[in-house]
Amino acid sequence: MPRVEIYDTTLRDGNQGEGISLSAKDKVKIALRLDELGFHYIEGGWPGSNPKDLRFFELIREHQLKNAHICAFGSTRKSGVAADRDENLQQIIRSNVQVATIFGKTWDFHVRHALLTTLEDNLQMIEESVAYLKQQGMEVFYDAEHFFDGFAANPEYSLATLQAAEKGGAARIILCDTNGGRLPNEIFDMVSAVKESLDVPLGVHCHNDGELAVANSLAAVQAGAIQVQGTINGYGERCGNANLCSIIPNLAFKCQLPSIPEQSLAELTELSRFVSELANMHPMNNQPYVGGSAFAHKAGVHVNALLKNPHTYEHVEPEMVGNRRRVLVSDQSGLSNLLYKYQELDLGLGLDKEANRRLLEELKELENQGYQFEGAEGSFELRLRKAFHGYQEPFSLENLKILIEVRDGTVYSEAIIKINVNGQVVHTAAEGNGPVNALDNALRKALEGFYPEISGMQLNDYKVRVLDEKDGTGAVVRVLVETGDGHCSWGTVGVSPNIIEASWEALVDSIAYGLLRQENKDDIDTQKIITGVFRGKC
Incomplete structure (x- = not known):
């Protein structure tokens, strides 16, 4: 079965996303993690554009990678400048990598209005740049910028640019949906047409401006592309790039096409969070496969079915990508939600339906008052233990x-x-x-x-939400607190018209729950902590 090559451009294209600024050392850490998981190509940056990228290429040479090839990015030579005198190409060579990825203009509109040169000159720039880098002993990937828009406008010229790259000796030709506006059926048709005209293996590079980058990448693979370029968490310019955290499991589970090693699939959730931490970005809860909400269930009907068979409301098992199932408790919960929690928390509680019903009604009334236990499962567990497990506050x-x-x-x-x-x-x-x-x-x-262990607990986040703005300064507020101990974090909640009272309630729960975790630490195994017996994010 053919393997789909995974080309990660988080360190270059992902770093261009708004609010993201990875240091050279951050880039090295990410590159090493990607290599460990079996990614095939890692684009380190554009060595001719800034000192930070130059520094990355210096630092990464200190490490022996096991699986990935580091790629340097750049453009074709400038018009009127010979390839061996073009500074951008020289910087790629000085980066001392094995793979060069260069982009060129594929859309005649860009050639005339951005490059301000002739169509023929552009073809020479592409061919000569690829040929020169290949002569230096490098494997050359050609990124056909704006290919799909260019092919739709002038298919003959767009194809001629690809043939110029092929003639120059490109090892891969990457078809780019640079503006991110194409549809999957268009991608499939155009990749299919190109595959008939070229002998060079094809790749795809999609942006997400139409919320279709993942779908478009998969369509390209189905049409014959053997390489997918994208970023972790879909970070990138404007609306981002194709999200490799979704593409990789879709290839494996939906298309039955291997990419990274099978054992690495279970590391995707951790990889997603590792990169978001280094990028100083909040993890996206609604992200497919690896998001915190990807396998979160709230409605009582759903949870009732999950207890019978998880496949009723899950398209894959969360553990396959290193994620976990979560059942939320809210005003939409049923008795099944409580039953699931009993089992999850390993409380060994009897199923007194009337007592359960009373607790459920109490929780729903608290939600009506403004409590929200979805982000405060520490407070929820304390209430559950108080009601049924003889828990006493410390x-x-x-x-x-x-x-x-x-x-x-x-x-x-x-x-x-x-x-x-x-x-x-x-x-x-x-x-x-x-x-x-x-x-x-x-x-x-x-x-x-x-309780000396309290010194190891720290407040990670504190949020205040006004629940009814029309009451002005007299409105009820909800305070959500997140606390961590260096290993896990947990959320607690307080609600009151008095912000001090709401804060006190959330703070007390945060410390009480942290002490409960410490007290029970010896009674639960590591796997239960990881999978959520204690509801913190570990």
Whole structure:
């Protein structure tokens, strides 16, 4: 069975996405991870465009890659400049890589209005640039920029540009949907037509401006392309590039076509999150296959069917791509959602339908008041354990006072709390850069003598949502807190017309749940942590 080559351009095209700026060291880390997973080609950047890309090519030479070839990107020679004197081509050679990927103009409109040269001159630029790099001992991939738009406008000339690259000795010709506006049937037809006219193996490079980059890439493969270019998480210019985190499993599971090694498929979710972390981008929950919501189920009817057979509402098993199934609890939940949670949390609870129904109604009423347990499963588990498992809170509040003082134009916040820990009353105070920060500091100060592990817990995120804007400053607010311990993170929630009360509720749950995790750590195996017995993101 033929293997589809995976060409990753996250380090170059993905880095052009808005809000993304990978350092040279970040690029090396990503390249090493891609190599480890068996990616075939990794485009490191454009060495003639900026010092950061030059630095990457210097750093990556210090590593011996096992699977991937590093590619340097650039353009064909400039009009009127000989290939051996073109600085861009010289920079590609100096990058000391085995594979050069150069792009050229395929659309006659671009040749006349962007390059400002003749159609014949453009053909010579393509052929001579490819031939020169090949003479230097490099494998040359030719990216036919704007190919599909150019082919639709002037198929004879677009095909002539590809033939020029073939004549120059290109090892692959990559057909690019640079503007991202073509449809899958158009891609299929045009790739099929080109395949009949060329002997060089074809690849495809699609952008996502029509939300079709993945579909277009698959259509190209079905028409005969053997290489797919794309980025992790679909990062890239404008609306992004074809998302390799979707393309790779689609090739494997839907098209029965191998690409990266089969064992690497289960690493895709981790890879997606690893790259988003280095890119300083929030993971996209609704991303197919690897997103946090890809296998999340909310409706009671769906969960009822899942308990009987997961295939009723899942097109593949989440573990195949390293993801996990999640069942959410909300006002749309049924008893099946609670049953699933009992099993997932390994609580060993009896199925008293009437008690379950009362708890379900209570949860739905809390959702009606503004609670949201989808992003606060720590708070949900605490409620479940309180209701059925004899859970006792590790401390209780006796008194709380917040002081706000404006002094010399500066606002000072202080929290004074009195809490009861196993019958011992602790009375303490702490300052902070705001009332919630002061509250958090005071709570930790009071508890760390009893629970030293609290020092390892840190607040990762704090969100406030006004639930009914028309009530103005008197509106009910929902506070969502995310806390982590360096291994996992968990969410908790508080709701009140008073933002301090809502914050306190979320903070208390965050620490109580963290202590619960520590208390039960020895009683659960690592695999259960990973797959979500404790509902944090691990």
